[in-house]
Amino acid sequence: MNRKSLKINSIMTGTGLQKLIAIGALVVLYIFFSIFGNHFLTQDTFVSILDSSYYIGFLAIGTTFVIITGGIDLSSGTVMVGSALIGGVAYNVWGCSIVVSLLIVLLSAILFGLFNGILVGKLGLPPFIATLGTQFISLGYCSVIAKVQTQTYPRLTSEDGWFKQIVYKNNGFPMGMIWLILFFLVAWILLNKTVLGRYTYAIGSNEEAVELSGIKSNHWKILVYVVNGFFCGLAGIIYAATFSSITPQTGNGQEMYSIAACVIGGTSLSGGVGSLSGTILGVFVISVLKTGLLSMGLPVQWQQVLIGVVVLLAVLVDVIRMKKTRAA
Amino acid sequence: MKQEEQNILEMKDIDKTFPGVHALDHCSFSLRKGEIHALIGENGAGKSTLVKIMTGIYSEYEGSYQFNYEQVHFRSVKEAQHAGISIVHQELNMMNDLTVAQNIFIGRESKGFFCSDKKINEETEKLIREFDINVSPTELLKNLSVGKAQMVEIARAMSFDATRVLILDEPTAALSETESEDLFRKMQDLKKRGVSIIFISHRLGEIMRVADRVTVMRDGAYIDTLNINECKVDDIICLMVGREIIEEPKQISHVPQNAEVVLDVRNLCSSKVRDVSFQLRRGEILGFAGLVGAGRTETMRLIYGADPVRSGEVFVNGKSCTIRHSKDAIENGICYLSEDRKRYGLVLGLSVTDNTVMASYKKLSKTGFVDRRGCDEKTNFFIKRLGIKTPSGKQIVKNLSGGNQQKVVIAKWLLKDMDILIFDEPTRGIDVGARAEIYHLMDELVAQGKSIIMISSDLTEVLRMSDRIVVMCEGRKTGELSIEEASQGSIMRLATKHETRGALK
Structure with a gap:
């Protein structure tokens, strides 16, 4: 077997296949909605596809790290919205400047990440349970601080409205895309070129072996959850800039889109396998699907049904591929 | 006094208790420079505990531990590694989703926060050449055979510059005979370089071949240390179990030539099994010998309905059977006892009942x-x-x-009242005393008219138990021997009868 066929083989058995399928799905969906959707090929639609990919994108980048360690994060959505709420309180009630308020969003999410990390890494709770707890705590606690009031960030026209330009320049340039690409690169370097990334994969692959190699895997897990918190914070900032008014209830369920994006992109829920490029593809599959179904005039509930179907198909591909690898 | 000086590692009066268990009872152990020292004892004798203290995994114990002529007390694996003690664990402890190089240098990829694969790939290339392992540094570990993965792990252990003591915990348990041979050669090389090796194994034959000395442990206590060239296998067994067990090959088969055929397999084919035919008679133990990967387990999985059959027929008690699922096999009285009991044979968290x-x-x-x-x-x-x-x-x-x-x-x-029992490596990971009991039990079962197929990579076991022996190589049946004509040599010849590509010999 020469090197080339080896390489093709490894693409077919690695995450490569799933990425190819995700690209295929993206193209097929795009064509489908162009034909059957109303006004799908308009700038407004494109803008709303981008809008929903920013915050899901940041969430999913963080979630990818966690899933590769063999964990899961059920709290990312509520941490994002909860932190955005606190930032809103800081701006509206505590009288902080907009910059400080946004830093508070980031800090709050990092603290929730640290909290998750301590629960999982230090106290040894299963990630599912730990982050489920944090899901309730983050949304509940932040709503309490916000006195269950909707928090409003400055409008484009008001004094601090410039901050909305982190998503769109006044001339309509999608600035959010630049941030997403930038932080995608940061995350990519973190995952592929640093010790943290190496241990992220190693822990997901065989945590005991990592321990026996003299590495304190728990410390690294805490760090992974902190990194995840950081990306939830970025998602919170972008979320605030995109939607301006933050209601506590909107936090529920966002984490599922983030997990779904990872899975569609080929990140294995059993850990050790996954890539950020796959995750970003997954994010776009989801946001195209969300926006496209709206353009067909279907009720929102159909989005949920279809995203569920796509997630199941993605996992099915993974399962079939695993079987094939084993049989070969 | 000179003897004392040679000891690179010396443990005295080591005592360790776990809640409710006295794991080590004033145990002693000494290791000379450049020797292969076998450590043997039944399961639960305390070998693992002793080794874990040596390597810093357990840091709480009583007693004195000298390494490299200094009093030491390792508090972590890392400390022991830096001092010069490395271990290759029994269950391969590798990260399957990482590359060979990433595995070897885990924990040492760089001094800072950033790391690149380039340097470790180069280093790994050197190690691979030195250890003569035919792999690429960038290959994922999950694509390697068990033997190669083991070699990679040994290369990792030896890649610490300080390493003077290498501990191998049952390294051959999952290896084929040829892979074991490679390993033994490597061990001799390391010994020549002055490395001391602690070799834990249940296989006495191997110990007699490769070790210089052997220390026997029983019930958490040190029993004795013998020079290999001054002792016999039976001496070691006696020390281990405190009683005598003799494993002699079976001389003749007591199964009558005309005993009825209970299982008749004809021309079985699948993606990994090529045209395998054999018969099993009532009251017979049919041994399946061959190297790891010869297709023995795969053949049985076809008969048991675990994998799809491409072509071929199976007759049970003279009747043709279609077996598509293990349920069909069980209905025909065929059961399979996997080599991996913990995964396929038992629900570990449930009771005996x-x-x-x-x-x-x-x-x-x-x-x-x-x-x-x-x-x-x-x-x-x-x-x-x-x-x-x-x-x-x-x-x-x-x-x-x-x-x-x-x-x-x-x-x-x-x-469940099964008539045909397929044992896949029935004594893997089972100590000598219990092994004899399993053998006895199998003999009893056939005496009662059950029939047994036994896959085993341990030739002593095959010769001790079988009435007839089928030998496989590369998915084909390469021969069948009656116990009278079988010997280690004749089996190995058939087991290595690889196909010469193209021309017939």
């Missing part, structure tokens, strides 16, 4: 309700009959020793 009746609820329930008393009675019957050492049927199977776990699997299938 629950495991025993697992497959027989149909028999032991009425109108959907489980007949608890019936289950207990049956289980107690088998506990007594098979000599399962357990306080009661309520004991969780995880807490039993390997040998007793195997007996529970046997009990499960006997309760």
Whole structure:
């Protein structure tokens, strides 16, 4: 077997296949909605596809790290919205400047990440349970601080409205895309070129072996959850800039889109396998699907049904591929 | 006095207790420079505990531990590694989703936060050449054979510059004979370089071949250390179990030539099995010998309905059977006892009783309700009959020793009243004493008219147990030997009868 066929083989058995399928799905969906959707090929639609990919994108980048360690994060959505709420309180009630308020969003999410990390890494709770707890705590606690009031960030026209330009320049340039690409690169370097990334994969692959190699895997897990918190914070900032008014209830369920994006992109829920490029593809599959179904005039509930179907198909591909690898 | 100076590692009066268990009872051990020192003892004798203290995994113990002529007390694996003690664990401890190089240099990829694969790939390339392992540094570990993965792990252990003591914990348990040979050669090389090796193994034949000295442990205590060239296998066994067990090859088969054929397999083919035919007679133990990967397990998986058959026929008691699922096999009285008991044979978290009746609820329930008393009675019957050492049927199977776990699997299938038992490596990971009991049990089963197929990579075991031996290589059957004509040599010749590509010899 020469090197080339080896390489093709490894693409077919690695995450490569799933990425190819995700690209295929993206193209097929795009064509489908162009034909059957109303006004799908308009700038407004494109803008709303981008809008929903920013915050899901940041969430999913963080979630990818966690899933590769063999964990899961059920709290990312509520941490994002909860932190955005606190930032809103800081701006509206505590009288902080907009910059400080946004830093508070980031800090709050990092603290929730640290909290998750301590629960999982230090106290040894299963990630599912730990982050489920944090899901309730983050949304509940932040709503309490916000006195269950909707928090409003400055409008484009008001004094601090410039901050909305982190998503769109006044001339309509999608600035959010630049941030997403930038932080995608940061995350990519973190995952592929640093010790943290190496241990992220190693822990997901065989945590005991990592321990026996003299590495304190728990410390690294805490760090992974902190990194995840950081990306939830970025998602919170972008979320605030995109939607301006933050209601506590909107936090529920966002984490599922983030997990779904990872899975569609080929990140294995059993850990050790996954890539950020796959995750970003997954994010776009989801946001195209969300926006496209709206353009067909279907009720929102159909989005949920279809995203569920796509997630199941993605996992099915993974399962079939695993079987094939084993049989070969 | 000179003797003392040679000891690179010296442990004296080591005492370690776990809640409720006195794991090591004033145990001593000494290792000379540049020797291969076998450490042997039944499961639970305290070998692992001793080794874990040596390598810093357990840091709380009493006693004196000298390494490299200094008093030491390692508090972590890293400390021990830096001092010069590396270990290759019994269960391969590698990260399957990482590359060979990433595995070897895990924990040492760089001094800072950033790391690149380039440098470690180069370093790994050197190691691979030095250790003569035919792999690429960028290959994912999950694509490697067990033997190669093991070599990679040894290369990792030796890649620490300081390493002066290498501990191999049952390194050959999952290796084929040829892979073991490679390993032994490597061990001799390392020895010549002045590395001391502690070699833990259940296989006495290997110990006699490669070791210089052997230390025997029993029940957490040090028993004795012998020079290999001054002792016999039986001496070691005596020390290990405190009683005598002799393993002699079976001389002749007592199965009559005309015994009825219970299983007739004709021209079985699949993606990994090529045209395999054989017959199994009533009351017979049919050994399946061959190297790891010869297709023996794969053949049995076809008969048991675990993998799809491409072509071929299976006759049970003269009747043609279509087996598509293990359910079909069980209905025809065929059962398979996997080499990986913990994964495929038992539900570790359930009790002895629950495991025993697992497959027989149909028999032991009425109108959907489980007949608890019936289950207990049956289980107690088998506990007594098979000599399962357990306080009661309520004991969780995880807490039993390997040998007793195997007996529970046997009990499960006997309760189901299976006629054809396929044992895949029946004594893997089982210590010598319990092994003799399993052998005895298998002999008893065939005496009662059951028939057994036994896959084994241990030639001594094949020769000790079988009436007839089928040898496989590369998915083909390369020969069949009666026990009278079989010898280690004749089996190995057939097991290595690789196809010469193209031309016939």
